[in-house]
Amino acid sequence: MSTEGVRPTGADSDALGARLKAYEGRPAAVGGVGKDPVNAPMIRHWCEAMGDTNPAYSGPDAIAPPTMLQAWTMGGLSGHEGRTGAYDELLGLLDESGCTSVVATDCEQEYLRPLRPGDRVTFDSVIESVSGRKTTKLGTGYFVTTRTDVRADGGLVGRHRFRILKYAPARRKPPAPRPRPVVNRDNSGFWQGVAEHRLLIQRCTDCGTLRHPWLPGCNACGCLDWDTVEASGAGTVHSYVVMHHPPFPAFDPPYAVGLIELTEGVRMVSNVTGVPYDKVRIGLPVRVEFRTYEEAEGALVLPVFRVVEGEGEGEGEGEG
Template identity: 80%
Template sequence: MDEDGLTARLKAYEGRSAAVGGTGKDPVNAPMIRHWCEALGDTNPAYTGPDAIAPPTMLQAWTMGGLTGHTTGRSQAYDELLALLDESGCTSVVATDCEQEYLATLRPGDEITFDSVIESVSARKTTKLGTGHFVTTRTDVRVGRTLVGTHRFRILKYAPERRKKAPPRPRPVVNRDNAGFWEGVQQRRLLIQRCTACAALRFPWLPGCARCGGPDWDTLEASGEGTVYSYVVMHHPPFPAFDPPYAVVLVELAEGVRMISNVVGTPYDKVRIGMPVRLEFRSYDDDLVLPVFRAAAEEAVV
């Protein structure tokens, strides 16, 4: 399909419903208002007390379906529009901006309903992320029959720019406090700082001892044995030179200090707290060496 034909098909969805008969999962309520104000540091007294109102900027919050979504979902037309964009190669999506109009005050106890319409679909645009189409939806929020606000939300559905060559791995920040650690890594040695006054070990490297305040130190070479103390799995945002999903682990070394790294050779969904791991050094290019860990059981198989 040529670009003009695709744009015409996309434009045909303008004015069609994106969601019909949506209802707020919860009525407007004081706990959510409190959490919102605490997160934003908003101490306006209008949002507390027996006559409290909801911050106007919470308008979209009352329409959100959470992780499980709404029992009344988005329309078939909106799903068709997104599928058409996917078919055209615009498989990635990013939220770009929103506009809100406030027409009435919301108070705890108000139960909201909403309807959404596909307001506009742009012609193909070129951005730094790639080429694609901006899709704008308008959501009308009501309490009973009263229109209390309008929320316009815009996304970009785009075809990600294809990279010919994988970008280089980000470089660590080396300064006067940690230069000795990175020199050790280049020599395939994992060095831990040790206070010469109280013998406390510390990692990451610091200019002074957190236990006694002593400024002097020497180093101890780690044995390389450790266990996974905690971990997270990174899905988003994708970052150049990394291939999500992948696990970022906090490893407790046998010496008692902890460090953040990656587990190699083990799928991200097989990483577990308490899993024994063993240090190894991996070269990512001509001048970058990083300490990583391999599951001890996997190492034994290899």
């Protein structure tokens, strides 16, 4: 996580921040000892995981990759016995204030000499700094930085600074309402059909041409008289786009929007669901389903097209 965009909040009245500042300079761990000496198997696993083929990390004169510095000090699930109460007290104060969530933000390392297999690592940690109260997109809280001095055979080999944000999660905004369709005298019949879970297509009573979207007259012969037929709901993806931008509060991109060719021969635009957005393909068979969204303005029913089971490459959901 980057600290870009972080802004201070109410620094003048930050009584908790003043209490937290008192912990700066207090030890977080004293006399910590690495669980294992620096060893070739750990180095090999690290290099394989990182794809690092530097010859300096293998052979009889091998050194450990400098970026493994923290690996030799980590306590694993059992933890370290050298941890002091001061760090726990600091985190406890933050928890009591509502800053119950934590995220690692960044680390800095200094390398003074390389470690070699057989080196025994010891370390001490100090609470180096506590920021004033900050507001981030995650929520409001405090950045806490610890500095670990790493030694081998009594000599300093490196320093590791680790920064976390302890914060009170920001309240989630209620979901934005979905945009409602514009219903007018020309298309009201279509939306009435949708409300009844029926997909209605206009049909010219003169030449029999089917049309969608709904129009006041026939494009083929100009006749103004029409009736409707109920579509089967089956079709295929004729074309599609995956929406990433612009963001809109009511939707959660990315999601697929398809131009669906119904078996009756007309095409309509709607969301493609039932498979992940990146599995949508031209030609996929789909079938209409009607989704109801409970909104403050009343229930909203929309037709979407779900990929026919067994035709996609995995299950997932699109935006309805």
